[in-house]
Amino acid sequence: MNITLRVWRQAGPDTEGHMETIEVPDVSEHMSFLEMIDVVNDRLTLEGKEPIAIDSDCREGICGTCGVMINRQAHGPVRATVCQLHMRSFDDGETIDVEPWRADAFPVVKDLVVDRSAFDRIIAAGGYISAPTGSAPEAHSTPVKKADADHAFDAATCIACGACVAACPNGSAMLFTAAKVTHLGLLPQGQPERGSRVLNMINQHDEEGFGGCTNIGECTAVCPKGIPFDTISQLNRDMLGALLRGE
Amino acid sequence: MAKKVIMAVSGLIMVGYLLAHMYGNLKAFSGMQAFDEYSHHLRELGEPILPPSGALWIIRVVLLVAVVAHIWAAVLLARRSWTSAGVNRYETRRNRRGIQRTYASFTLRSGGLVIALFVVYHLAHLTWHWIEPGGSSPSPYGRLVAGFSVWWVVALYVIALLAVGFHLRHGVASALYTLGAGTTATARQVIVVLSIVTALVITVGFLLVPFSVLLGVIQ
Known part of the structure; x- marks a missing residue:
């Protein structure tokens, strides 16, 4: 052709x-x-x-x-x-x-190459868990509900390609940030930092110059990993909860 | 992020007001006496605990704060979005309408401006009486019938209500998402249906009265 x-x-x-x-x-x-x-x-x-x-x-x-x-x-x-x-x-x-x-x-x-290190800084602001190192703990010692595990895994498939930002009419990285917040926030290992994580990541997101989310959903329509739209609601819920608790 | 929460909360307050306002308007179908009594009663609401027109003024102040906050947050968020995404960001002319976004999602800013201008005109007409299309009347019901007998008053009303309908179709859902609702796929579908129903109820509910006047059902 x-x-x-x-x-x-x-x-x-x-x-x-x-x-x-x-x-x-x-x-x-x-x-x-x-x-x-x-x-x-x-x-x-x-x-x-x-x-x-x-x-x-x-x-x-x-x-x-x-x-x-x-x-x-x-x-x-x-x-x-x-x-x-x-x-x-x-x-x-x-x-x-x-x-x-x-x-x-x-x-x-x-040409077609862009600098996406803003994503790295958002992750560095809170997209991790703090756990003592050592041998891997017995998997059965921390049970996770099947629904939570599935939902967390859906969110965890994000590959940080940046398509969500490119498609968003506001240039927002909310889907990327929400995927990581949901992935870690739904799992027991992510609980200790759940409140500070969402606040720090959102602050970094805003500081990097990404726009605000207007819930239009163009991001989810182009996401190669099918990160669900509901992760954004989860981020909003976690953020409001953390603010109301005064974290 | 705080601005989005302000946007959502102030928007939902206004939706609540619109529902109450629409309910009041529909009293026009009960005739002149019922409508005028209702209108007069609004001024006595809350008496004797509140002074005359006290409740009305509380509603007005809350509403005014919501309107100012909504517009303030909208302007700041729009400006931020224009910086973040750029105004003419892609050279190509293809897929300018996005991949799956609704028509309503395009109308939030322009439609909001239409609604704001309409509200000023609407207050000038029926609250401040600066303009009196169709002639003046001592009775609120009389002013309503006189006004809606004029075709262009109804036309402006239709334009504004369509803008409100599209605004709510996207705005109600967006506000609920921003406040943390819709964390499952099912919940999001319920919210989409809720926003469509809210938009339809408010648009149709408000348009019933002017068209009834125009068609002679209300005289």
């Missing part, structure tokens, strides 16, 4: 960017989107041009490193990461618009 790419090109963080049109003939429909970009980059390199900068790592949909806006849809038309998106999802002859995640807290580094 033949496609036309319109890609965001930006040489560095402080330079002006623009959309560049690149004709891409002879694309196999079995290629992943990233493999297609690899082919484009090979051709650009052979022509002596600068290849398109794009982040990727595991290429099996579990690390959250790749991620771009494709036709203004985070990760493109399939609910999976860009490495798991295949060219058969597009039409022969289609023009595909590719842009980086856009948010004040995600500055563009180069």
Whole structure:
């Protein structure tokens, strides 16, 4: 198949960017989107041009490193990461618009690569549990309700790709933050820091310059891991509870 | 985050007020005497514990605080969102309406402005009597019938009520989520239904009276 790419090109963080049109003939429909970009980059390199900068790592949909806006849809038309998106999802002859995640807290580094270290700082603010180290405790000594375990696991599947922020009309990272708050808050090991965790993480979220959540749900529609919308309510509930208890 | 809680609480106070206001309006179907008595009774509400018009003034102050807080929080949150997301953030023209968001979710800011302007006009008409379309009358019922006999008064009312309907379709659910409701998928479905029902009840409930006047059911 033949496609036309319109890609965001930006040489560095402080330079002006623009959309560049690149004709891409002879694309196999079995290629992943990233493999297609690899082919484009090979051709650009052979022509002596600068290849398109794009982040990727595991290429099996579990690390959250790749991620771009494709036709203004985070990760493109399939609910999976860009490495798991295949060219058969597009039409022969289609023009595909590719842009980086856009948010004040995600500055563009180069082309399609953005700096997502704001996420790391949100996690560092409270996305952990404090437990004494040593040999692993007997699993049966801390029973967890099946429903809680399932719900916590749903939330724990977040890979921090940033699609929620890119899709959010407010540039909010609420789904990302809520996933971690729900994951740890529903488990017994997360209880001691449950109140301080949510407050610290939300404070860091706001400090990083992410917007406020307006409960529109665009984030959940594009999340490759299907993090449920109800985690955001759980975050709000935990936060109000912590504030009312004066934590 | 505090601003969102203020937004949610002040919004829900106004929804409560709208329901009471709508109930009062529907008294128009009981005739002139019932409506005027109800209107007069609002001023005596709470007497003799409260002074004349005391309860009315408490409602007015609470409402005014809610309106000011709601607008203040909305302006700050909107400005923050424009900084965080950027105004023209993506170059592509495709999928500009998002992936699954409701039409109502687009109307919160513009619709809120429409509602605010309407409220000023509405007070100027029926509370302050600065304007008297359709002619003046000593009776509240008379002013209502005279006003709604004018087509453009009804048209403005319809525009405002549609804005209110969309505002509530998204706003009621959003407020409840912000206050921590909807922590399961089922609870969220219940909240969505609740917000649709609230929007429909308030929009239809308020529109019954003007259309009844226009069609001659209320004279």
